[in-house]
Amino acid sequence: MPDVAVVGSGPNGLSAAAVMARAGLSVEVFEAAPKIGGGTRTIELMRPGYFHDVCSAVHPMAVASPFFRAFELPRRVELVTPEISFGSPLDGGRAALAYRSLDRTASELGQDGPAYRRLMEPLVRHIDAVMDFTQNQLLRIPRNPLVAAVYGLRTMEQGTGLWNARFRDELAPALLSGVAAHAISHLPSLAASGAGLMLGALGHAGGWPIPRGGSASIAEALADDIRAHGGAIHTDTPIDRLEQLPAARATLLDVAPAGLLGMAGHSLPAHYRRALERFRYGNGSCKVDFILSGPVPWQAAGLSDAGTVHVGGTRAELARSENEVSAGRHPERPYVLVAQPSRFDAGRAPEGRHILWTYCHVPSGSTKDMTSHVVAQLERFAPGFRDLVVESHAITAAELADYNRNYIGGDFSAGVMDVRGLVQKPVVSPVPWRTPLLGVYLCSSSTPPGPGVTGMPGLHAAKYALKDIFKLPVPDLGLS
Known part of the structure; x- marks a missing residue:
């Protein structure tokens, strides 16, 4: 059984997996779609030889976010x-x-x-x-x-x-x-x-x-790093219930609050479940x-x-x-x-x-x-x-x-962008990535700092999982 299971291979799920793998933990990523990437997929959408980014295409935040700077993305x-x-x-x-x-x-x-x-x-x-x-x-x-x-x-x-x-x-x-x-x-x-x-x-x-070649190159760079540190990525593997996952010590979910409700609503405390049900999408x-x-x-x-x-x-x-x-x-x-x-x-x-x-x-x-x-x-x-x-x-x-299951109503920001929405992501908490379920963390754009190809929700969730469950520091993310 792996130490860590990650659901979703968007940039946040992959960043969380990369951090955990570099910490020396065994990691498995589960992606419902045939290709990894989430908001960073590039496909031949209409004709062979024409490569279109399905979601994000231009990436000012990717080169400036603390995660991708540490990850040395331009290299x-x-x-x-x-x-x-x-x-x-x-x-x-x-x-x-x-x-x-x-x-x-x-x-x-x-x-x-x-x-x-x-x-x-x-x-x-x-x-x-x-x-x-x-x-x-x-x-x-x-x-x-x-x-x-x-x-x-x-x-x-x-x-x-x-x-x-x-x-x-x-x-x-x-x-x-x-x-x-x-x-x-x-x-x-x-x-x-x-x-x-x-x-x-x-x-x-x-x-x-x-990115030359399309946004998928960002996802592939993360995936390459995960595999280089012993991690595994499974595509065409939808996860509808947490019970479908291997019994990992830590589970990181790159899913919207609605996804967490579907996976584990039956086992969440009533107050947290109500908060997820009230979460607003844009x-x-x-x-x-x-x-x-x-x-x-x-x-x-x-x-x-x-x-x-x-x-x-x-x-x-x-x-x-x-x-x-x-x-x-x-x-x-x-x-x-x-x-x-x-x-x-x-x-x-x-x-x-x-x-x-x-x-x-x-x-x-x-x-x-x-x-x-x-x-x-x-x-x-x-x-x-x-x-x-x-x-x-x-x-x-x-x-x-x-x-994409996270794009509720076509909202690729995974949450309404207003002042309340910036604080309530998905709950008002000093550690909103941590859920009430032991070892289960949210790392999607529905958590701080929100949307954008930054890898930061994944980094934050991984940081607390390392601290809470494994008593480990955040590892170096640069080329090594």
Whole structure:
């Protein structure tokens, strides 16, 4: 029997397994799908030779999270980092561009450039402290209280009705709102603002890298390390009840609270079971992938060189779109998050062809195919886009939930992104990864620090399992 059983091979399950294996423990990972990866899978979705990321595609948090920094991810995976991290197009051929250089970004934002620099500069300069604060449990004293306070004050400004106070033009607000909208939350809101400022600062501090060969390379790097340290990974092995697992001393679950309820609800204390039943999930996404006969013909200069483009227009338009989703409606002009991986990784498509990765936000459980709305938004800012579409493939929010058990209603964040949701993950506790069942820990994005390819929920859960069950410290994670 193994020392440790891990359910789920998303980046958090794999990070937990890697930590436990490096501690010298025997580890077995159980994955329901035919391939490992969870939110980091890459497949030939439509045609041979075209490699699409099923979920995440661009990874600013992967290179900056404490786990992946210790894991030395850039030495294991080839990362291509565009000079332009992200951009936001506006009507009339204008666009706000976030370069890796904060100074260059500010210089191209017109009259709001100095204000944007003042907003972002302390976060960029102290990005390690920002990541330390955001990637750990919030119910603790920050290691750098001053940076945490600066980040908090800026989050309050950009997450409330004050968000336009320092700006006079449309470019800088659109740039900030495009990143904040990643949170699938009401705009403005504190949770969206906090996420947007952190991601924006990462765009200037180190960039938004794209893994060569696709996001699956991150999962494979973790899997290789697990196997190198004696671990085993079983695919096509769904686990519906904890009793199906070998009698390991520690069990780490990369599952949403609903998954834990299904696996062990009968044995959980009533108060904890009720807390899991009350856990709130957010709205969903409709993902639309494209095969194109050429690069996107963006009207605004510079967007072709951006790894990510936030399509939706002005700050007011982006807020209107996201708030319609929050109200349970499908927006006519949705916010569309676009990644252009084949612009930076030629191996993702045959010569002369491109793939395009997009999604837009929709109400939870939506069965609506938003392809026509996504195409209309892209055509708006890239006239002629329709003529380049060779083939497209849509995955509705309901189908995302079928693809991954953790994506309840199509919510790939595995929990609503608001202030309450950031603290109650899945319960209010100084150690929310620990469940009432002896030796059983949650390590999914439903636990702190939440969504994103960071490996941090897995690291936190593994840390407490090592301490509680095995009386072992966290091992070195670097190449050895």
